[in-house]
Amino acid sequence: MKGNLRIYLVFILLCSYSVQIDAQEDPPRESEFKEPVTKLWINTYGNIRIAKRFFWVAQTHFRFEETEQTPFVGQVAQIYNRHAIGYIYSKKFNFSLGGVLRLNFNTDPSSPDRNLVPEWRIWHQYMFAMPLSNMMFYHRIRIEHRWTQDFAEGSNYDFRNRWRYMFKAKIPLNSPTLAPKTFYLSPEAELIMQSGKPVVGSPFEDLRLHASFGYILTPRMTLAAGIMYSQGQTLSDGTVYKQNWTARLHLYFSPDFRKVKNKLPSIHLDD
Numbered sequence: 001m002k003g004n005l006r007i008y009l010v011f012i013l014l015c016s017y018s019v020q021i022d023a024q025e026d027p028p029r030e031s032e033f034k035e036p037v038t039k040l041w042i043n044t045y046g047n048i049r050i051a052k053r054f055f056w057v058a059q060t061h062f063r064f065e066e067t068e069q070t071p072f073v074g075q076v077a078q079i080y081n082r083h084a085i086g087y088i089y090s091k092k093f094n095f096s097l098g099g100v101l102r103l104n105f106n107t108d109p110s111s112p113d114r115n116l117v118p119e120w121r122i123w124h125q126y127m128f129a130m131p132l133s134n135m136m137f138y139h140r141i142r143i144e145h146r147w148t149q150d151f152a153e154g155s156n157y158d159f160r161n162r163w164r165y166m167f168k169a170k171i172p173l174n175s176p177t178l179a180p181k182t183f184y185l186s187p188e189a190e191l192i193m194q195s196g197k198p199v200v201g202s203p204f205e206d207l208r209l210h211a212s213f214g215y216i217l218t219p220r221m222t223l224a225a226g227i228m229y230s231q232g233q234t235l236s237d238g239t240v241y242k243q244n245w246t247a248r249l250h251l252y253f254s255p256d257f258r259k260v261k262n263k264l265p266s267i268h269l270d271d
Contacts, residue, residue, distance in 0.1 A: 033231070036243040038071040040064040043248065045271040047086070049256040055269070057084040057096050065107050072247055079103040084123065091268060096125045100144070106151045113151035121146040129268035134176050138270055140166040140190075160196035162205065168270065170214075180216050186224065187211045192232070201238030206230050212250065222252040 046058035059082040067074030084098020100121035106113060121144050128139040144162040149155050168188035175182040192206040212226025228246040233239075254269065 031239050031241060033241045033243060034234075036245050038066040039077070039244055039246040040072040041246055041248045043271070044251045044253070047252075047254045047269040049254070049258060051258070053088045055086045055088065055094075057082070057086050057098060059083070059271070067109075075107055076105050077107050078105065082123070084125070086269075092129045094127050094269060096123075096127075098123060100146075104148075104151075111151060114153060115151075117149045117151055119146060119148050127268075127270065129270075134172055134178075136170040136178060136268060138166070138168040138170075138268075140164075140168070140270075142166070158196070158198045160194050160198060163193040163195070164190060166190035178216060180218050182216045184214050184216070185211070186214060186226070198235060202233035202235050204233045204238075206232035210248065212248065214250070220254050220256070222250075224250040224252070226250075 040063070042062040042064075044060045046056070048056040048058060050056050059080065061078070061080035061082070062076070063078040063080070064073045065075055065077040066072055080100065080102050082098065082100045084096040086094055086096035088094045100119075100123055102119040102121065104117050104119055106115050106117075123142060123144045125140065125142040130137040130139070142162075142164040144164070146160050146162060147157045148160065149157050166188060167190075168186060170178055171185045172178050173183045173185060178184060188208075188210045190206075190208040190210070192208070193203050194205040195203060208228055208230040210226055210228035212224045214222055214224030216222045226248050228244075228248055230244045230246065231241055234242055250271070252271065
């Protein structure tokens, strides 16, 4: 009996040593960065006042992606429709709850799969505004619950959560305040994490660094344009990172259809 026990112990030790040697011969892979992809986003952001403290969020985004022949605007990649009902708690804080329909287009010219699949989301957002001197700073927390589908025919929907935090500033350039006829500079940074069953080794979805130059036409309309660099892990392989350079065009509008006597002072709403 003791002889058998010795044999078992020797066998276990040999197996452990073999595993250690194999682990040393197969070192961890290094991270790989894909070549940057160029994109163009044309975005509209509507905050429509519908009651004393409620507003309707109405956003439409058109997103284009490069082809071999045409950078930035080569082909349609996604179309967003994001809507929500928002509540104004104070001039410095508001929150929203709503849904998203995103249409995803297959941008791989060699793919035999479907050209278009819908993506569904439920989202809620919490916006904090912080005035400092003549500038405005924003903290935005956005949480999205999303159902995505591959382009292959008959593929199932996967459920994931997105956890987003954005820090943004607005700095007037030719005026002491952010008033009509003012040009402004707006740097921002956003970190997007994800979780769910499909997310194994790739929780870091995106880091977006964006700077825009804007002009306030009226109290109800603003135009802006900017450039954004982003990077993040691919869902299928966490060691592979995607990169994007995105030109962004923005239109902000905020109509108010209430009677004048019911209007609150101006509040800080943003995208």
